[in-house]
Amino acid sequence: MSDHLHKNCQDLLGSLSEYIDGGLPPDLCREIEKHLEGCDNCRVVLNTTRRTIDLMQIPAEEETVPTDVRERLFKRLNLDDYLNRQK
Amino acid sequence: MKRKTARFPSKPCAPGDRTEFARLVDAYSAPIYRLGLKMLGNQQDAEDVLQNTFLNALTHLADFEGRSSLSTWLYRIASNEALMLLRRKKNAVNLDDFHPDDAEESPLPEVFVDWSALPEDELLSGEAKMALDAAINKLPEPLRMVFILRDIEGVSIKETAEILGLTETNVKTRLLRARMFLREQLSAYYSERLTREETHERPSP
Numbered sequence: 638m639s640d641h642l643h644k645n646c647q648d649l650l651g652s653l654s655e656y657i658d659g660g661l662p663p664d665l666c667r668e669i670e671k672h673l674e675g676c677d678n679c680r681v682v683l684n685t686t687r688r689t690i691d692l693m694q695i696p697a698e699e700e701t702v703p704t705d706v707r708e709r710l711f712k713r714l715n716l717d718d719y720l721n722r723q724k
Numbered sequence: 725m726k727r728k729t730a731r732f733p734s735k736p737c738a739p740g741d742r743t744e745f746a747r748l749v750d751a752y753s754a755p756i757y758r759l760g761l762k763m764l765g766n767q768q769d770a771e772d773v774l775q776n777t778f779l780n781a782l783t784h785l786a787d788f789e790g791r792s793s794l795s796t797w798l799y800r801i802a803s804n805e806a807l808m809l810l811r812r813k814k815n816a817v818n819l820d821d822f823h824p825d826d827a828e829e830s831p832l833p834e835v836f837v838d839w840s841a842l843p844e845d846e847l848l849s850g851e852a853k854m855a856l857d858a859a860i861n862k863l864p865e866p867l868r869m870v871f872i873l874r875d876i877e878g879v880s881i882k883e884t885a886e887i888l889g890l891t892e893t894n895v896k897t898r899l900l901r902a903r904m905f906l907r908e909q910l911s912a913y914y915s916e917r918l919t920r921e922e923t924h925e926r927p928s929p
Contacts, residue, residue, distance in 0.1 A: 650832070654900040658881075681838040682907070688840040688847075689907045690875050693860070696853055697876045700761065702753045706771050710749065713775050714782060719746035 645672050649679050657687060745785070749778055752795070755877050756802045762872045763806040764813075765861050772809060777802040792886055799879065799887045803869055810865060830901045835908060837915035847914070859909035863902055870895055871902035 649672055655661050656669055673680050702710075711720045753774060760773030780801050788797055839847075846852070860868060873879040873887060874895070881899075885892045 647832070650830070650904070651900070654896060654903055657903075678833075678836045681836045682833050684838055684840040685911055686903055686907045689910050690903065692847055692856060692910070693871075693876055693906065694878075695848060696856065697758055697762070700754070700758050702757045702774070703767075706757065706767075706774065707750075707753065709771070710753065710775055710778065711746070714745075714749065714778055716742060716746045716749065719742070722746065 643676075646676060646679055649673075649676075650682065653683065653686060657683075657690070745782065748794075752798050756798065758876065759799070759802050759872055760806055762860055762876060763803075763865070763868060764809060765857070769809055769813075773802060773805045776805045776809075780805065793883070795879075796883055796886050799873065799883075803873075803887060807865070807869070830904050831908075833904065833908060833911075835911035835915055837911060837918060839911065839914035839918055842914060842918070846917070852913070852917075855913045856910070859906050859913075862909065863905055867898050867902040867905065870898040871906070874899050875903070 649656075649669055652661060652665065652669065656666065661669070673683065708720060711717055756777050757770050757774045760770030761767065764770055764773065777798065781798060784801075788794070792800075860871075863871065869888065870884060870890075873884045874881065879887070881892050881895050884890075885895045888895070890898075
């Protein structure tokens with residue numbers, strides 16, 4: 638990072654999350670995109686941050702409540718008679 | 725980026741309406757179980773968070789006044805349950821741990837290897853998934869909670885702020901720090917894999 642302490646890079650990093658989420662005004666977006674064109678390191682940080690978020694979402698989508706966990710939950714809540722209804 | 729939109733019933737059930745409550749339990753179980761799993765890191769604790777959240781909800785359903793949405797209300801109960809369990813397990817109550825200094829600057833990135841184009845089956849191999857879980861577990865708790873709600877569950881900044889009793893600015897700051905922290909952890913892991921691959925492809929003579 639020692640060769641990467643330009644003020645522009647630090648400004649970009651501060652706005653990176655909002656840039657990824659699309660919450661920035663157009664003029665600031667253009668400024669960021671202009672910087673990204675000329676800065677390899679910031680492009681890497683952007684690409685890998687986006688990918689990090691994607692990767693964390695993908696396995697989570699597969700995680701549902703296991704059948705035995707659901708059964709124990711319904712019993713604990715005295716909802717046993719609803720266990721077999723369609724989810 | 726694609727976001728999951730939770731299709732939850734917007735109206736809570738009348739107290740005593742068991743059919744509606746059973747429906748509500750099924751609609752919200754998955755996100756609450758995942759929140760427990762990601763916050764506590766194991767299935768037993770996630771199950772405790774799940775059960776305690778709905779027991780608590782059942783007790784207080786009559787008090788729910790619709791000032792916030794039902795999902796906000798349930799997430800708030802679930803996040804409190806998860807934090808309480810974490811504190812109990814740590815056996816030391818240090819409230820400061822849960823209120824990091826949001827004014828503090830985020831650490832700067834250190835690894836600049838672009839691993840983002842690695843194929844997905846490699847990025848999500850069994851070993852890699854364990855590295856993802858380990859990275860989340862290393863995340864300081866207040867950052868972890870914000871990351872789980874916003875980036876894993878797709879809750880908006882505004883709703884995340886409401887759930888955790890934070891300002892939107894606080895949520896944004898924590899989210900940025902969480903994302904940077906995880907990016908750094910994953911970069912260290914995947915760049916090592918990239919290096920291993922290159923060494924493997926081009927063995928030294």
